[in-house]
Structures are given as C-alpha cells and as structure tokens.
Amino acid sequence: MTIAGAWYLGLAAVLFSIGALGLLIRRNVLVMFMCVELMLNAANLTFVTFARMMNDIGGQVLVFFVLVVAAAEVVVGLGIVVAIFRRRANATADDLHLMKG
Amino acid sequence: MAHLTYLIVLLPLVGFAVQVLLGRRLGDPQAGVVATIFVAASFVVSVMVFFGLLHIQAPVRSYTQTLYTFLPVGGLHVNAAFTVDPLSMTMVLFITGISTLIHLYSISYMKGDRDYPKFFLYMNLFVASMLILVLGSNMLVTFVGWEGVGACSYWLISFWFTRDSAASAGKKAFIYNRIGDVGFLLAIFLTFDRVHSLEYSTVFAHIGSIGSANITAICLLLLVGVVGKSAQIPLFPWLADAMEGPTPVSALIHAATMVTAGVYLLCRVNPLLHASPDAALTVAIVGAATAFVAATIACAQNDIKKVLAYSTVSQLGYMFLAIGCGAYTAAIFLMVVHAFFKGLLFLGAGSAIHGLHDEQDLKRMGNLRAYMPLTFITFAVGWLAIAAVPPLSGFWAKGSVLENAWAAHPALWAVGIVTAALTAYYMSRLTGLAFFGGDRWPEVAAHPTTGGPVAHHAEGAIPEPHESGWIMTVPLFILAFFAAVGGLMATSNVHFSLSNWVDPVFGGNLYDDHLSSAAVWALGTVDGAIAVVAVFIGLRLWSTRADRPALEADFLGRSWYIDEVYDTVLGRPSERLAAFCADVIDPKVIDGAVNGVATVVRRSGALARRTQTGYVRNYLLGIVLGTVLVLAFALTRLWWS
Amino acid sequence: MLNLLNGVIIAPLAATHASWSDIGTFAVAAAVVLAGAIGVVIARNPVHAALMLVMTLFGIAVLFVLQRADFLAAVQVIVYAGAIVVLFLFVIMFLGVDKTESVRAEPLRGQRPLAAGLVALGLAGVLILGLVSHWTTGKASVAGAANGPGSNVFKLGRSVFTTYLFPFEITSALLVIAVVGAVVLARRPPSTGSDGPDAIGATDTAGATGAIDATGETLDAAGDITDPTTETIDEEVAP
Numbered sequence: 001m002t003i004a005g006a007w008y009l010g011l012a013a014v015l016f017s018i019g020a021l022g023l024l025i026r027r028n029v030l031v032m033f034m035c036v037e038l039m040l041n042a043a044n045l046t047f048v049t050f051a052r053m054m055n056d057i058g059g060q061v062l063v064f065f066v067l068v069v070a071a072a073e074v075v076v077g078l079g080i081v082v083a084i085f086r087r088r089a090n091a092t093a094d095d096l097h098l099m100k101g
Numbered sequence: 102m103a104h105l106t107y108l109i110v111l112l113p114l115v116g117f118a119v120q121v122l123l124g125r126r127l128g129d130p131q132a133g134v135v136a137t138i139f140v141a142a143s144f145v146v147s148v149m150v151f152f153g154l155l156h157i158q159a160p161v162r163s164y165t166q167t168l169y170t171f172l173p174v175g176g177l178h179v180n181a182a183f184t185v186d187p188l189s190m191t192m193v194l195f196i197t198g199i200s201t202l203i204h205l206y207s208i209s210y211m212k213g214d215r216d217y218p219k220f221f222l223y224m225n226l227f228v229a230s231m232l233i234l235v236l237g238s239n240m241l242v243t244f245v246g247w248e249g250v251g252a253c254s255y256w257l258i259s260f261w262f263t264r265d266s267a268a269s270a271g272k273k274a275f276i277y278n279r280i281g282d283v284g285f286l287l288a289i290f291l292t293f294d295r296v297h298s299l300e301y302s303t304v305f306a307h308i309g310s311i312g313s314a315n316i317t318a319i320c321l322l323l324l325v326g327v328v329g330k331s332a333q334i335p336l337f338p339w340l341a342d343a344m345e346g347p348t349p350v351s352a353l354i355h356a357a358t359m360v361t362a363g364v365y366l367l368c369r370v371n372p373l374l375h376a377s378p379d380a381a382l383t384v385a386i387v388g389a390a391t392a393f394v395a396a397t398i399a400c401a402q403n404d405i406k407k408v409l410a411y412s413t414v415s416q417l418g419y420m421f422l423a424i425g426c427g428a429y430t431a432a433i434f435l436m437v438v439h440a441f442f443k444g445l446l447f448l449g450a451g452s453a454i455h456g457l458h459d460e461q462d463l464k465r466m467g468n469l470r471a472y473m474p475l476t477f478i479t480f481a482v483g484w485l486a487i488a489a490v491p492p493l494s495g496f497w498a499k500g501s502v503l504e505n506a507w508a509a510h511p512a513l514w515a516v517g518i519v520t521a522a523l524t525a526y527y528m529s530r531l532t533g534l535a536f537f538g539g540d541r542w543p544e545v546a547a548h549p550t551t552g553g554p555v556a557h558h559a560e561g562a563i564p565e566p567h568e569s570g571w572i573m574t575v576p577l578f579i580l581a582f583f584a585a586v587g588g589l590m591a592t593s594n595v596h597f598s599l600s601n602w603v604d605p606v607f608g609g610n611l612y613d614d615h616l617s618s619a620a621v622w623a624l625g626t627v628d629g630a631i632a633v634v635a636v637f638i639g640l641r642l643w644s645t646r647a648d649r650p651a652l653e654a655d656f657l658g659r660s661w662y663i664d665e666v667y668d669t670v671l672g673r674p675s676e677r678l679a680a681f682c683a684d685v686i687d688p689k690v691i692d693g694a695v696n697g698v699a700t701v702v703r704r705s706g707a708l709a710r711r712t713q714t715g716y717v718r719n720y721l722l723g724i725v726l727g728t729v730l731v732l733a734f735a736l737t738r739l740w741w742s
Numbered sequence: 743m744l745n746l747l748n749g750v751i752i753a754p755l756a757a758t759h760a761s762w763s764d765i766g767t768f769a770v771a772a773a774v775v776l777a778g779a780i781g782v783v784i785a786r787n788p789v790h791a792a793l794m795l796v797m798t799l800f801g802i803a804v805l806f807v808l809q810r811a812d813f814l815a816a817v818q819v820i821v822y823a824g825a826i827v828v829l830f831l832f833v834i835m836f837l838g839v840d841k842t843e844s845v846r847a848e849p850l851r852g853q854r855p856l857a858a859g860l861v862a863l864g865l866a867g868v869l870i871l872g873l874v875s876h877w878t879t880g881k882a883s884v885a886g887a888a889n890g891p892g893s894n895v896f897k898l899g900r901s902v903f904t905t906y907l908f909p910f911e912i913t914s915a916l917l918v919i920a921v922v923g924a925v926v927l928a929r930r931p932p933s934t935g936s937d938g939p940d941a942i943g944a945t946d947t948a949g950a951t952g953a954i955d956a957t958g959e960t961l962d963a964a965g966d967i968t969d970p971t972t973e974t975i976d977e978e979v980a981p
Contacts, residue, residue, distance in 0.1 A: 058885030101713025
C-alpha cells in the first residue's frame with residue numbers, strides 16, 4: 001500500500017497557495033512568473049495523484065500536455081518581458097499601471 | 102324640406118373653406134361679398150326648412166337628421182345629429198338673418214383693413230359653429246359648437262392683435278369662457294354617468310330615474326357653463342373688454358348670437374330645470390343680480406361700446422330671470438327682440454364711430470344727429486326699444502318677463518323694475534351724449550389722441566362726421582323695422598305668434614302666471630311709465646352737459662372693482678404659485694431628481710472606478726477573491742446538501 | 743507533544759499500511775518542495791529564487807516517481823528544471839534584474855494583509871472540502887489503467903498516440919507558434935541599424951544546446967540595454 005492520495009493533494013494545495021501568495025506579494029516580474037510555475041506544478045501533482053487514485057492514465061496524459069503548454073507559455077511570456085523591460089532593467093510589475101481607471 | 106337641415110350648417114362651413122383657400126386672392130371687397138352670399142344662402146335654406154317644419158303638425162314638431170356616428174367609444178355612442186324643432190328653428194332663423202345683415206354691413210365697415218379676408222373667414226366659421234350649437238341633438242354636438250364659438254370669439258376679439266389691449270382682451274374672453282366650459286363638461290360627464298346617453302330626448306326621458314340631487318347638480322354645472330358664455334355674475338368682466346374687437350363682431354357675437362347660447366341651452370334643458378326648483382331659483386337670482394349690477398355699471402361708462410356691452414349683460418340677466426321663473430317663451434321673446442335692437446344699436450354705434458374716424462369716447466362725440474341723420478333715426482328706434490318705451494318691441498318683451506317675475510318671485514320683480522329704470526336712464530344718457538348737445542368732436546380733432554383702433558386720417562385735418570354708405574345703412578333700417586314691430590310677435594291672436602310656435606316645445610314646463618288681465622294692464626302701465634320717465638330724465642340730464650361727475654361714480658365706472666378683486670384673490674396668488682413652481686419646484690425638485698440620477702450614476706461610477714488601479718497585482722487579488730468566493734459557495738452547497 | 747505527533751501524523755500514515763521507506767521519501771520530498779516554494783517567495787535575489795524553484799521541481803519529480811509516474815518525472819526534470827528554469831536564468835542575466843528588490847516595502851495599500859488573508863481562506867476552504875467531501879466520484883480508468891503491471895511509458899505513449907493524438911499534434915503546432923511569437927516579440931525594431939541577436943526566448947524547449955550558443959551573444963547584447971531608440975511602453979504617463 002502506498003501513501004493515501006489525500007496527503008499528496010494536501011501538499012499540492014499548500015504548494016498552490018504558496019505560489020499564489022508569492023504571485024500577489026512579489027513585484028519582480030520574473031519571480032512572479034516563477035510563482036506561476038509553482039502553481040502549475042501543484043496542479044500537475046494533483047493530476048498525477050488523481051491518475052493513481054482513479055487508476056486512469058488520462059491524468060498523466062494531461063500532465064504531459066500541461067508541461068508542453070507551460071513551456072510554450074514561458075517562452076512567449078519571457079519574450080514579452082524582454083520586449084517590455086528592454087529599457088529599464090529594474091522595472092517591476094508596479095510600473096505598468098497605464099490602465100488605471 | 103326638413104332634410105335640407107345639414108345644408109344650413111354646411112353652407113357657412115364651405116364659405117369658411119373658400120375663404121381659407123382663396124380669401125387672399127379674392128381680396129377687398131370680393132371676399133366679403135362671397136362670405137355674405139354663403140350666409141345668405143344659409144338663411145334661405147333655413148327659411149325653407151322652417152316651412153318644412155310648419156308642415157309637420159303640432160303639437161310636437163320635431164325632426165332629427167342624423168349624419169353619421171361621431172363618437173362610438175365603448176359605452177358612449179354619440180351621433181352627429183341635428184334636431185329641428187321650433188326652439189332651434191327660431192334661433193337658426195334669427196342667427197342666419199342677423200348674420201347676413203352684419204356680414205353685409207362689414208363689407209363696407211372693414212374696408213381698407215389689412216386682414217380683410219381673414220375677418221370674413223372667422224365670421225363664417227363663427228356662424229357655422231353657432232348653428233352647430235343650436236341644432237345639436239345631443240349635448241356633445243352642442244358642446245362642439247359651444248367651443249367653436251368660443252374660439253371664433255377669441256380670434257375676432259383679438260383681430261387687431263398688434264394692439265396689446267386687443268390681444269389681452271381676446272385672452273381674457275377665452276379664459277373666462279373656459280372656466281365656464283369646465284362646468285359644461287362636468288355636466289356632460291355627470292349626465293353620461295347617470296343616463297349613459299347624451300341625447301337630449303333620452304336624457305329627458307330618464308329624468309324620473311336620475312334622482313333630484315343629480316338633476317340639481319347637472320343644472321348647476323350647466324349654469325356655470327352658461328355664466329361663462331353669457332357673461333353673467335361672476336364671469337362677466339370679459340364682455341366689456343371684448344369690445345376691443347371690430348364693431349360688427351361686437352354686434353354679432355356679443356349681442357345677438359354667442360352670448361345667447363346660454364339662454365338657448367337652458368331653454369333646451371327645460372325639463373331638467375323644471376325638475377329642480379332649486380336650480381331654477383338660482384338661475385333667476387343670478388339673472389336678476391346680474392341685470393342690476395350691469396345696469397349700474399353702464400351708467401358710468403364713457404366708451405359707447407362698453408355701455409352697450411354692459412347693457413347686453415344686463416338684458417341677458419333679464420332672460421335668465423325669465424328662465425329661472427319658468428317663463429321660457431318670455432326669455433326667447435326677449436332674446437329675439439334683443440338681438441334686433443342690440444344689433445341695431447351696435448351697428449349704429451359702429452356707424453357713428455366710423456363717421457368720426459374711430460372715435461369711441463362719448464365725451465368726445467356730440468350732436469351727431471345733425472351730421473348723420475339716418476344713423477340717428479335708426480339708433481333712436483333701438484334706444485327707445487331697449488328702454489321699453491311702448492309700443493316698441495322691447496316694451497312687450499320686457500313686460501312679459503316682468504309679468505312672470507311678479508307672479509313667481511315678487512322680490513326679483515322689484516329688482517327687475519329698478520333695473521328697467523336704470524336701463525332707460527343709461528341708454529338715454531348714451532343717446533344724449535352722442536347725438537345731442539354741442540359738437541365736442543372738433544376740439545378733439547384739433548388735438549388728435551390715440552383713441553380708437555385704427556387711424557384713417559392724417560393729423561391736422563378736421564373732418565366732418567359723415568353718413569355711411571348704403572351698404573351700412575340698409576341693414577340699420579332692416580333691423581330698425583324689426584325692432585319696432587317685433588312686439589307683434591307676442592300677440593296671440595295672430596296665427597303666427599311666437600307663443601303658439603314655441604310653447605309646445607316646453608309643454609307643461611312652461612310657467613303659467615295666471616295673472617288677471619287687470620294685473621297685466623297694471624304691470625304694463627308701471628313698466629311704460631317708468632320707461633318714459635327715465636328716458637326723459639336721462640335725456641334732460643345729458644343732452645346739454647357732458648360732464649356730471651356726481652352721477653358717474655368711480656365705483657361704477659370701474660365695474661364694482663371686480664377686475665381688481667379677481668386680480669387680488671386669484672391673479673396674484675396664481676402668479677406666486679407659478680413663480681414658486683418655476684423657481685423652486687422646477688429647478689430643485691424636478692431638475693434635482695433628474696440631475697440627481699445622473700449624479701448618483703456618476704458618483705457610483707467614480708466609486709467603482711477605484712477598483713481599476715492599473716496594478717496587475719491588485720487584479721490578481723481580485724482573481725483570488727473570486728476563487729475564494731467560489732470555494733465558499735461550494736462549501737455552502739456541501740453543508741446544505 | 744509526542745502523542746500529538748503520533749496521533750496526527752504517524753498513526754494515520756501507518757494506518758495506510760505504507761512502507762516506511764515510502765513514508766520517509768514522501769516526507770523528505772514534501773519538505774524539499776515546501777522549502778523550495780517558500781524560498782522562491784522569500785528570496786530577494788531572483789537568481790536565488792530560480793534556484794529554489796529548481797529545488798521544488800526536483801521534489802515534485804520525486805513525488806511523481808513515488809506515484810509511479812516515471813516518465814513524467816523524467817520529463818519534469820528535463821523540461822522544467824533543465825530548460826524552463828535555465829530560460830529564466832538567461833532572461834534574468836540578460837535584463838540584469840539580478841539586483842535585489844526591496845521585499846520589505848509594499849507600495850500598494852492593503853495588498854499584503856489582503857493577500858495573506860484571502861490565500862489562507864482559500865487554502866482552508868480547499869482543505870475542508872477535501873476533508874469532508876467525496877474526492878473522486880467519476881468513473882475509473884476511462885483512458886486506460888494507470889496502476890498495474892506494465893511499463894508506464896508504454897501506457898502513456900499508447901494513450902497519447904491513440905486516444906489523444908489530436909491534442910498531441912495541436913501542441914506541436916502550439917510550440918511552433920510559441921517560437922515564432924517569441925521571435926517576433928523579442929526582436930529589436932529594424933530602425934536601430936544594429937541587428938541585435940534574435941530573441942533570447944527563441945529557444946527550443948527540446949534542446950538546451952541552442953540556448954548555450956545564444957548565451958555568448960546575450961552577454962554582448964547586454965550592453966545594448968540603454969539603447970534609446972527602443973520603444974518603451976512603461977513610461978509613467980499621467981492618465
């Protein structure tokens with residue numbers, strides 16, 4: 001018998017909330033991006049756990065695709081970051097507030 | 102022949118349409134001629150219909166012609182229908198007859214006026230409306246005519262609207278009429294509510310089932326309407342101001358026809374009045390009081406037309422006194438005869454005004470009989486007729502009214518006889534000032550003033566008053582003839598007498614005074630004596646001197662200050678209320694509410710806008726908040742499932 | 743205290759009849775994951791944060807192995823830790839954002855307390871839901887058995903290339919699009935004259951070798967940061 005799935009799920013939940021907290025608190029764009037990666041990983045862990053709990057390979061297939069999409073997202077996202085922050089190297093997320101109402 | 106009834110109304114309407122379309126092109130004087138021809142044709146048709154009606158045997162001579170369904174709405178079914186019976190036929194005959202004469206007179210009187218065709222346009226429309234009023238077979242058609250004559254009166258009074266006083270007078274007349282119209286409308290509503298029909302025949306058939314309180318209410322409401330239209334107390338001030346209109350207008354509308362619409366209406370609803378003695382008494386009292394008050398005011402007026410206007414109010418009061426006593430035939434007799442001599446007096450006054458180049462002030466006239474003998478002769482006939490000097494028509498008519506008053510309400514007879522004395526007195530004053538005495542007009546012509554509506558002559562000239570042309574004098578003679586011999590209508594041994602003709606319409610509602618012939622003779626003698634004495638006194642006082650301030654009290658001259666009273670009691674508070682609404686309610690309440698809505702929207706938008714900080718991290722917070730809410734919802738579902 | 747530990751953690755773990763090695767591995771991996779996560783959030787230097795992220799990813803990979811998802815663990819290490827984090831580091835170096843930001847101050851009002859509160863609420867909600875509701879209500883083994891004998895790669899591969907072939911092809915198209923997009927985004931505008939290196943982000947996720955080639959150019963291009971002709975969109979414009 002292996003460890004009950006509930007533990008993994010709890011861990012994933014905690015990891016997700018840490019990632020969310022980091023996303024909300026940090027101002028550095030790249031660190032925020034990393035926190036997004038944390039959240040994605042938490043989701044991946046959840047999927048794999050459910051794949052085991054429900055004896056369904058579909059969970060792992062989904063993780064596979066999530067991985068691919070996360071990679072693509074990072075590529076494009078960092079491209080945007082580069083395009084935006086070419087001028088000011090130490091610009092933070094707070095410097096982009098032109099959409100103020 | 103009675104089936105030609107619709108033509109009576111149609112012909113003046115066609116005349117109106119022709120004037121609207123072609124009037125300007127027809128010009129002066131063709132437009133007037135065309136208008137007169139249409140009205141004369143209407144008169145001819147009326148005579149034909151009259152003969153047609155004669156063929157229907159008494160006692161109930163009545164013919165109703167329904168043209169089409171005017172108003173089929175729910176429970177209300179009103180036809181455009183005309184009823185021809187002796188009452189309406191009498192009215193139609195003298196309306197069309199006198200209108201023809203006055204149209205003829207106006208062809209010459211209005212010559213040179215800038216808006217010549219427009220005058221005849223309004224006049225034709227007026228005749229059409231008045232005919233609709235008297236021919237209507239239900240209350241709504243009557244009301245259509247009622248409103249029509251009110252509108253035409255407004256237009257004609259303010260015909261020379263570039264003058265402020267004329268424009269105001271038109272408004273005043275219309276507003277006072279309107280107040281009366283509210284009463285009429287309420288009467289219509291009440292009648293429909295109780296009887297569910299507005300046809301006179303149906304309403305009269307249901308009198309028994311309505312209940313006397315309702316009948317009294319209907320009658321009193323109709324009285325309100327009548328008081329407005331016929332210028333009785335308390336809505337009479339407009340008639341004096343209405344003299345701003347051209348003199349033919351005053352003659353036609355404010356002497357012969359429109360103001361008699363009230364008399365006609367009350368005669369038409371005589372079953373209702375008969376069923377409500379209280380209302381009838383109220384009518385009589387109002388009539389008597391008005392007659393007296395107006396007569397006193399006429400004693401102190403300086404404008405010739407204003408004297409005649411208040412005289413009209415006074416004579417109308419007599420007619421209502423008669424109606425209130427139940428003596429409808431007497432009222433109609435007086436109405437017809439009054440139309441003749443009052444029309445005559447107005448046209449004569451118009452001739453005098455015209456001859457003096459638009460001078461209307463009596464103090465500035467004088468000795469006109471030397472310069473305008475024809476006018477003087479006809480005017481004198483009218484003067485003596487209205488003063489009730491025997492054997493002219495006025496004596497018989499007024500005598501008939503006073504006879505019935507004596508029998509029904511002796512107190513009112515006393516008021517009536519005093520008023521008769523005053524009538525004779527002020528008419529003599531008028532004639533004395535205008536036609537007798539010395540020439541007062543040259544001193545005025547040397548110093549021309551701004552009296553009179555339109556100045557025809559260059560300054561500096563001292564023109565002599567001249568007689569008017571035949572177009573204006575022929576109608577005067579025709580009217581004088583009828584004013585003189587009109588009394589013959591009363592004699593009942595002539596086959597063709599008014600009472601034989603008209604009495605059946607009223608049937609049992611007609612008051613029978615049961616006076617012995619001795620009493621009749623005594624009353625008649627008293628009437629005649631008083632008339633002669635008062636004429637004598639008036640002429641003595643006023644044919645030599647023009648200035649007697651002791652006899653011309655300010656209180657009377659300002660018509661018992663009624664205009665001032667109305668202004669203080671109603672006018673000023675209304676103005677204050679209007680100012681309040683305009684300055685407070687409109688900007689603060691109404692605009693405040695509308696602007697308030699906008700302000701609320703703007704403020705809430707500004708408040709909501711504070712969430713748009715522009716910072717991505719704040720928006721992320723929003724996402725997390727949403728997620729938490731969804732989780733909370735899932736939890737609640739869990740708990741309650 | 744020991745009783746608490748016994749009751750809350752050890753006994754339930756033991757009650758699952760898992761072997762001690764499993765429990766120990768799980769505990770260590772979980773600790774590593776959480777430590778790394780907290781490190782990412784707390785680290786002031788972005789490079790440190792990236793390294794912490796690597797630690798987390800490794801921990802996750804271990805947890806994957808524990809769950810018999812071997813292939814995914816390998817892919818996780820290769821792709822995530824090996825390519826994505828490296829990409830992060832490249833950009834950090836390229837843009838020179840390795841300077842520390844002051845983590846103390848928080849310019850936005852109420853952001854920290856609200857964030858902490860909401861996240862805590864969310865976590866509590868999820869955990870409560872997890873504790874009291876039924877986790878798995880769907881049908882088991884819809885796409886094929888995961889547990890059981892047989893190679894994990896085989897099962898995964900069969901599933902991807904038969905049942906989920908279409909999404910697989912779409913993702914490959916997605917990758918191409920991502921590459922093109924990154925190239926376009928990170929390109930310097932042509933008016934500058936000097937053609938800088940192609941986008942740093944134009945990296946294949948599959949190969950880290952291309953990334954290494956670009957590194958040399960990256961460092962040269964670092965001096966172009968203050969090129970005044972590049973557009974900026976982050977100017978603070980008064981609204």
